[in-house]
Amino acid sequence: MDLQTIALHEGYTKDSQGTMVVPIYQTTAYEFRDVQHAANLFSLKELGNIYTRLNNPTTDVFEKRFAALEGGAAALATSSGMSAIFFAIANAAESGDNIVCAKQLYGGSLTLNTHTLKRFGIEARYFDVHDMASLEALIDEKTKVIFFESLTNPSIDVADIEAITAIANRHGILTVVDNTVATPILCRPFKHGADITVHSASKYTTGQGLAIGGILVEREDLVSKLRTNPRYEHFNKPDASYHGLVYVDTNLPPYTLRARLSLARDLGAVLSPFNSWLFIQGMETLFLRMQEHSKNALALAEFLESHPKVKKVNYPGLKSNANYKNTQKYFEGGLCSGLLSFEVASLEEATKIVNATKLYSLVVNIGDSKSIITHPASTTHQQLSDEELAACGVPAGLIRISCGLESASDLIADMKQALEA
Known part of the structure; x- marks a missing residue:
């Protein structure tokens, strides 16, 4: 099926009431038929609902539908995008290990990897997403994950997914790709060798x-990379916390299974059924929205590129952009989402522009139907030093825009008056 059809139908068979809309199963627990039924569920002899911290019928539809959009085998929904990233890394690495990350990352990911994971004994090492030699030089026998974004936020770079995954596969290392900005509608990393999104x-x-909310997806046949791989012994040895279960021997997608039975079970960072339901509604229009977000962003980027006050525009849909070649290779139809950034002369100039806009909302979010403007150096990346800001492509004069679904002419007119105020 095509993506727009999957987004409307995958994962839901109408219940006994024939409801067209997926029901919200707002419950914490489920009644078992008898003791044997309960025992079978807990031992995985049968699959079914146990407790909403582990699974829920509404969330199950969301997970199946999203996994299908990505072209993956299975998914695990989480309470936030940050918890999805933490689960993806913690599922592979432990104290004494390291992860290799692109330095062009969302500020929250940089903080998690550099500071929080350090307290768990996991070291983060950083490479330039455009420099494969810098990546390979950081890998050793304790490297468990290579983590990068398909479309980086807020530097707006497009990773060479095939080049990165080829290096990872040569060393038997898992790749985790944050595909938030692109979405599966525009970019499908599993087609290019990625392991987890x-x-x-x-x-x-x-x-x-x-x-x-967040979600973690694993590719088809990831078990073949995990089985007998010395980097991931915990997938190949009995799990003492779950009846001696060996994850690679279950005939179920092992990465999401372990994340569910170990991390979601113990840490509880799971999605509420109501939020799963909201995400299901959003997915029904995702195909159409991503096209419109992309068109608006390109129109605004072309305007900004022509304005004398703008030093640089970061949008990979522009033919002048250094990422244009990768965009044509990895993004469907060359559309590359609604996120762009541009640089002006100084912090003072950036502050003046942001404060002068009327149609854009000053918000630390992206992907909304309404357009959003952000000054990363004073908000999402404020915790970084000047050196760290420069390294991840966030100078003081950088402004980030998440283009919404308004008229492109209105968005351009508001930005024009803000630049010239």
């Missing part, structure tokens, strides 16, 4: 800034 569903998936 993560998303903040709070962004384009909901589309209206209605709910916080």
Whole structure:
């Protein structure tokens, strides 16, 4: 099926009432038929509902539908995009290990990887997403994950997914791709060798800034990479916390299974059924919205590129952009989402422009139906030093825009008056 059809139908068989809309199963627990039925569920002899911290019928539809959009085998919904990233890394790495990350990352991911994971004994090492030599030089026998974004936020770079995954596969290392900004509508990393994707569903998936949530997806046949791989012994040895279960021997997608039975079970960072339902509604229009977001962003980027006050525009849909070649290779139809950034002369000039806009909302979010403007150096990346800001492509004069679904001419007119105020 095509993506727009999957987004409307996958994962839901109408219940006994024939409801067209997926029901909200707002419950914490489920009644078992008898003791044997309960025992079978807990031992995975049967699959079914146990407790909403592990699974829920509404969330199950969301997970199946999103996995199908990505072309993956299975998914695990989480309470936020950050928890999806943490689960993806913690599922592979432990104290004494390291992860290799692109330095062009969302500020929250940089903080998680550099500071929080350090307290768990996991070291983060950074490479330039455009420099494959810098990536390979960081890998050793303790490297468990290579983490990068398909379309980086807010530097707006497009990763060479095939080049990165080829290096990872040569060393038997898992790749985790944050595909939030592109969404599966525009970019499908599994087609290019990636192992796991993560998303903040709070962004384009909901589309209206209605709910916080995340999702982790694993590719088909990931078990073949995990089985007998010395980097991932915990997938190949009995799990003492779950009846001696060996994840690669279950005939179920092992990465999401372990994340569910170990991390979601123990940490509880799971999605509420109501938020799952909101995300399902958002997915029904995702195909159409991503086209419109992309068209508006390109029109605004072309205007900004021609304005004398703008030093640089970061949007990979522009033919002048250094990422244009990768965009044509990895993004469907060359459409590359609604996120762009541009640089002006100084912090003072950027502040003046942001404060002068009328149609754009000053908000630290992206992917909303309404256009959003952000000054990353003073908000999402404020915790970084000047050196760290420069390294991840966030100078003081950078302004980030998440183009909404308004008229492109109105968005351009408002930006014009702000630049010239």
